[in-house]
Amino acid sequence: MATVSIEADIKARWPQGQCAHSPGSAEELTIIAIDLLVKELGTESAHAFISQVLSRHTASATTV
Template identity: 75%
Template sequence: MAIVSIDADIKARWAQGQCAHSPGSAEELAIIAIDLLVRELGTESAQNFMNQIGLRHAADALNSA
């Protein structure tokens, strides 16, 4: 497993408010991204999007095995 260091300052604004995040790991960045995706697309569309990503990476893993 690779060790990743992230230095980011994320500021998101939408009509209902704003938020700021400073993720320090890939996991924290993923959580922030998923949260923003759900806010933008809604729960069901965000789940569909993430399922597509999961299927693509599962296929990549099978092809490289």
């Protein structure tokens, strides 16, 4: 596994508010992305989307 460092400034707005983040790791970026995905799609749809994405990675890992 590789160590990844991230330099980003994320600003997001939605009708009920806004946020700004500066993630420094892939884990922090993932938390921000999931939070925004839940805000946009709702919990169940976000969960289904994430499961679909992860299933593609699981399938490719078993074929290596």
